[in-house]
Every structure is written in structure tokens, then in C-alpha cells.
Amino acid sequence: MSTRITMEQWKVFVAIVEHGGSVQAADKMYKSQSAISHSLKKMEATLKHSLFTVEGRKLTLTPLGKLLLPKAKALLGQATQMETLGSQYRDGMLNEVSIAVDALVPIDLLQEALDQLAVLHPGLNIRVFETALSGTKQYLEEGEVQFGIASTLPTCHNVEPFISVPLICVSNIDHPLQKMGKIEHDTLKEHIQVVIRDSGKQALDTGWLGAPKRWTVTNISTSLHLVLEGKGFAWLPEHCISQYIEKGQLAPVPLVHGKRRGVFLQMAASGKYSFFQEVQDMIAVFRNIGARYQQEQQEVQAFIG
Incomplete structure (x- = not known):
């Protein structure tokens, strides 16, 4: 069954929400405002419902728009993950893994993890995105990274405690x-x-x-x-x-x-990548480092007080 709403139209819908209007979305997507407006009108005609209402000079999501927004983000994130997976796949292995790490993670823990992964997978390139607050969650949702550490992570991922x-x-x-x-x-x-x-x-x-x-x-x-x-x-x-x-x-x-x-920081890997040995090893490395860090912190607190 073919769909009548294109991926580009879903991108426009999400961009209007995230950037605060059609003018801002047009600027961020390098499109004309008329192209953005036409895309939105075509979507609404297909759905036979409005996605936005105008309150003063501000666009506000309708109930249907609010319902579709998280699903649209998930759809775009999955599409990005599939494209990334295809470009990084090499005979059952990955050429590169992207990770998003909250700035609260001690740099020596991150460095230790990277050192261990360099020994386990010498040919693996690792891209590190340093984030704060919701940054890691967004990277995972949008399919930009395969692994993340933060205080808030998407519930659809396999989340486990870190430190x-x-x-x-x-x-x-x-x-x-x-x-x-x-x-x-x-x-x-x-x-x-x-x-x-x-x-x-x-x-x-x-x-x-x-x-x-x-x-x-x-x-x-x-x-x-x-x-x-x-x-x-x-x-x-x-x-x-x-x-x-x-x-x-x-x-x-x-x-x-x-x-x-x-x-409380947690860690999670994208489910689409969890079967790759590189990602499994990354999870194991961070899990062991996190457990040791927590043990050391407990010993220090016990000594102090």
C-alpha cells in the first residue's frame, strides 16, 4: 500500500513545529515560504483535517497535530537510522558509530571507554556528540546516533542505568x-x-x-x-x-x-543497531566502567561519612 503523504511533507510538518512557524521552517530547510505553505496545505487536504490553528500571529497544533507530531518524529528518525545503517554497514560490521554523551559524564570515563573500544575494534570510527539535558534524547529519536548517555532517554529504547x-x-x-x-x-x-x-x-x-x-x-x-x-x-x-x-x-x-x-544518568542503544558486535561491546564497556565508578563513589562516601 502506497502512502499519499511524502517523507518530505512530514519533514515540513515537524520543521514548522520545531522552528516556530512556516517562515522559520522555510529558512531552516532552504525553501520558499510558499513551498512550505503548499506542502502543509497538501498534507491537510490529504488528511481532511487541519494540523494547525492560528492564534494571533502564532501557529498552534490542533489535537490531530499533537497526536501526529511524535509519530512523525519517530518516522523521520527511523528513516534516518535506516539510511545511516546502510551507509555504515560493511560485511556484518560497522565502519562508524555515533554516540551522544551528556556533558555531566566525567571525561576520564569517556576516554577510558574510547580507549577500550579502540583495542576491541581498531577500525571503528566513533563520533561523539557532547550534549546537555534533552540533547541526547533528541539525537536518538532523530536517528543521528546509535548510542547515548543522558538523564532523559526515549522510552522506546532499551534503557539501563549508568551512573x-x-x-x-x-x-x-x-x-x-x-x-x-x-x-x-x-x-x-x-x-x-x-x-x-x-x-x-x-x-x-x-x-x-x-x-x-x-x-x-x-x-x-x-x-x-x-x-x-x-x-x-x-x-x-x-x-x-x-x-x-x-x-x-x-x-x-x-x-x-x-x-x-x-x-541519575542512563544509557541506551538504538534497537536497530543492538545486534552489531561493535554496539554490544560499547554497551558492555560503558556498563563495566559505570559499575566501577559507582562502587568507587560509594566507597568514598562511606569513608567521608
């Missing part, structure tokens, strides 16, 4: 927050918080980004630099800041409670 990364609220030792004694979380709102931008299109707010005074950056290293310079406070991974705390450059913000938070 928990502790975050500490810190500032420069000369920051005003360090001179206030014990403070409540509401006091933080009076100061600049340095946060990491969501690398995905969902623009997730993780729940602790509540400061009205906020500087948003794209990576942890920039956030760390600004905090070291005394420009604001931030929730940063313990493994990134422990050396600066030991040197007396940074200090935990003296909160009455909630000085630490843990981010």
Missing part, C-alpha cells in the same frame, strides 16, 4: 554568598546563576534553574570559568570542581539544606 553524578552549588570564595552565613534557597534568587543551555530543541528547565538573574552558557567549562571569576554561582559536577575546592578557589554555597544534588 549518578553529584552536583554541588558553588561560588568563588570571595562571592557575597560566602559571607552570609547559613542561607535558604530563596536567597540564591538575588544573585546571578550560571546555567547550561539545553542542547536539544525542548529547552528543558531541570527545576533548579529558577534564578531570575541568569547567565546561560553552552558548556560546563565556560560555567566553571565564570564561577571561578566570581561572576555568579552554579550547580557543577563534583568531579569538575573538587580540585578548585581543595585549592581554596571555590567553596560550596552555605545553604541550610540541599547543598548537593544527584543527576
Whole structure:
């Protein structure tokens, strides 16, 4: 049975949603606005239902549009995965594997995994996409990567635990927050918080980004630099800041409670690639490294307290 709606039309539909309108979608897809509008009208004529309504100057999804959007994204992601699989397939092996790794993953763990995979599969090329918040989830959904690590992953993938990364609220030792004694979380709102931008299109707010005074950056290293310079406070991974705390450059913000938070990271591989030995080995390598890291963290916590 042939379909009447083309893959390109589904791309247009998703692009209109993700980029906020037909004008923006036309710009991102290098098409004319009339071509985008014609594609959408043709879809709606085929479906015999509208996909958008106009509220003021903004396009809003209809109930049918909301129902079809996740299915359209999944369809496009599957198509991308099939094309990628075909281009990377080589006599039952893969030439390349793309992975998306949340920036919270300690770099030494990632490096160790890559080193082990280089020994197991010397001819395998690995592309690493560094992400934040919903970025990894988006890469997996769109079929851009075969393996991912993040706090939020698609439910359609085989997800398993990886590690928990502790975050500490810190500032420069000369920051005003360090001179206030014990403070409540509401006091933080009076100061600049340095946060990491969501690398995905969902623009997730993780729940602790509540400061009205906020500087948003794209990576942890920039956030760390600004905090070291005394420009604001931030929730940063313990493994990134422990050396600066030991040197007396940074200090935990003296909160009455909630000085630490843990981010639970998970990992998952795309089901279409799970039968390849390269991907199976990648899962096993990260699983073993993650288990060892967790054991070491538990031993450190037991020693401290």
C-alpha cells in the first residue's frame, strides 16, 4: 500500500513545529515560504483535517497535530537510522558509530571507554556528540546516533542505568554568598546563576534553574570559568570542581539544606543497531566502567561519612 503523504511533507510538518512557524521552517530547510505553505496545505487536504490553528500571529497544533507530531518524529528518525545503517554497514560490521554523551559524564570515563573500544575494534570510527539535558534524547529519536548517555532517554529504547553524578552549588570564595552565613534557597534568587543551555530543541528547565538573574552558557567549562571569576554561582559536577575546592578557589554555597544534588544518568542503544558486535561491546564497556565508578563513589562516601 502506497502512502499519499511524502517523507518530505512530514519533514515540513515537524520543521514548522520545531522552528516556530512556516517562515522559520522555510529558512531552516532552504525553501520558499510558499513551498512550505503548499506542502502543509497538501498534507491537510490529504488528511481532511487541519494540523494547525492560528492564534494571533502564532501557529498552534490542533489535537490531530499533537497526536501526529511524535509519530512523525519517530518516522523521520527511523528513516534516518535506516539510511545511516546502510551507509555504515560493511560485511556484518560497522565502519562508524555515533554516540551522544551528556556533558555531566566525567571525561576520564569517556576516554577510558574510547580507549577500550579502540583495542576491541581498531577500525571503528566513533563520533561523539557532547550534549546537555534533552540533547541526547533528541539525537536518538532523530536517528543521528546509535548510542547515548543522558538523564532523559526515549522510552522506546532499551534503557539501563549508568551512573549518578553529584552536583554541588558553588561560588568563588570571595562571592557575597560566602559571607552570609547559613542561607535558604530563596536567597540564591538575588544573585546571578550560571546555567547550561539545553542542547536539544525542548529547552528543558531541570527545576533548579529558577534564578531570575541568569547567565546561560553552552558548556560546563565556560560555567566553571565564570564561577571561578566570581561572576555568579552554579550547580557543577563534583568531579569538575573538587580540585578548585581543595585549592581554596571555590567553596560550596552555605545553604541550610540541599547543598548537593544527584543527576541519575542512563544509557541506551538504538534497537536497530543492538545486534552489531561493535554496539554490544560499547554497551558492555560503558556498563563495566559505570559499575566501577559507582562502587568507587560509594566507597568514598562511606569513608567521608
